[in-house]
Amino acid sequence: MRPVEIQIHQVSGQLGLNITQPNINLKITAPDIQMKTTPANLELTIEPPEIFIDSREAFDSMGLQGTYSYANSLAQEAKQAAVQGIERRVSIMRQMEDPQSGSVGQVVAAASQPPEKEVVIGLSPSVRPSISAKLGTVKGTYTPARIDATVHEGKIVNNFTWGRVDIYMEREPSIDIKT
Template sequence: MNLLRLSIQQTLGQIGMQTQNASADMRSPRGQLSIEQHPAQMDFHSEPGELRIDSSAAWAALGSGPHMEWMNSIYSQAPGIALQGIARIVENGNRMAQIHNPRNAFAELAQNAFSNESSVQYVGPASNMNVKIQYEAKPAVTNIEARKADIQYTPMKPEIRYNPGRVDIYMRQMNSIDIQVTTYDWYK
């Protein structure tokens, strides 16, 4: 018996793709920078200090000071000298009253009567502190005027080159359907 046979064969379609990536080339040249700094304006001013030297005590110690001061120093010693003279007279009187002393009191007093010792101080005490020094420093006046820096910058445009990508799509294999009717012998 002859039968008909239907045979269907299908071929799938295949799509092919070929790509090329995009690329970018960038280059940025340096900008031009100019910096100019003017020096600051500076003004310094200092007044001279004051030096004071007082040597009046040194001159008085040497006996060469002003005449009135010298006379006042001698005059101020007069009460003390008078008291010392009275004390010496009392001491001499007490010595003469010592009759139990075997030495001759009048001879001793006569020897001391012509001594050249003066109790008046015509010069002052010698000291390294007689000269007084005083120094007064004056402050320095400082005036500084700062100047700003002059900065100039010129930027440069970047150089950009872009290469676009590409996609190629094509049919690698076409799709197809093959339908055939054939005879088929069952007993064969």
Template sequence: MNLTKVSIQQTFGQIAIQTQNASQEMHSQAAELSIKQPPGTLEISSPSGDLNIDSSAAWAALGKGPNLDWMSMIYSQSKGIALQGIARIVAEGHRMAQITNPQNPFAEIAKRDYRAPNPVQYTTAPSYTNVRISYQPYPAEITGVPHSVELQASSPQLDVQYNPGSVDIYMKQQNSIDIQVSQYDWYK
């Protein structure tokens, strides 16, 4: 018996891709920058303050103040002096009214009247607080004038070169099918 033999051989196709990358070149020189800062102007003025010295209380304490102030000081004491005098007279009257008192109140009262100090105060107590000092300062006047920064920049030209890439596509191996029919001897 003779049989036919079929032989099939296949070759695959191959596609080849070849690329060349793009390239880019940039060249630039360094930029130049110039910065100038002029100093600002500052003006400070300080006005003199006011110094006030009031020594009228010190002169009054020495009895050398204005006549009206001196008379007002004496007048303001008169009511108190009168009330003290009335109180003293009442107390002396009570002492003289005591008949059973073994002492002699009349002699003691007469003796004391000669030695009695003057109740009117013509001066006040001297003290360092009699002179009043006040000082009024004025704030300092500050005027500032800033100056702006001066910038100068020079930027050089940028040199750019571009080389485009490429892509090549081609068939490296063609596809094919080979079919062959031959006689086949089974017993061979």
């Protein structure tokens, strides 16, 4: 018998790997904030106070009169002088009618004396000036500050791909036996 020779030829199998790496593709847009500020504003309207001083009566009391006041006082004096003159003439005429009053010359001489006039000039007024006042005002208009903001949101876009491992047979295992 002859020895039997067995030949075994073995080929190992081989696996292949197809690897796809994971991938993250992030796209980020930052938020956009637009701000507009308006400052506070204060507007003041001021009406100043007024003081009214009427010193006509004070000046009149010192003999320092204005044009109209002086004209009025002269008119009053003229009126009084006319009335007094008429009264004097009437009185003279009555004296001339009366035989006991003396001669006509004596009556006329007595009547020809000028009347005394008293002039008063003062250094300080006897009447106070009239003083009045109107108060001033302050009006304000206030506008508060403002902040107007517009916000555009940011965005995050994510393109994510999972990683992958594909296994395939690159070479099939085999056993070949020959006798």
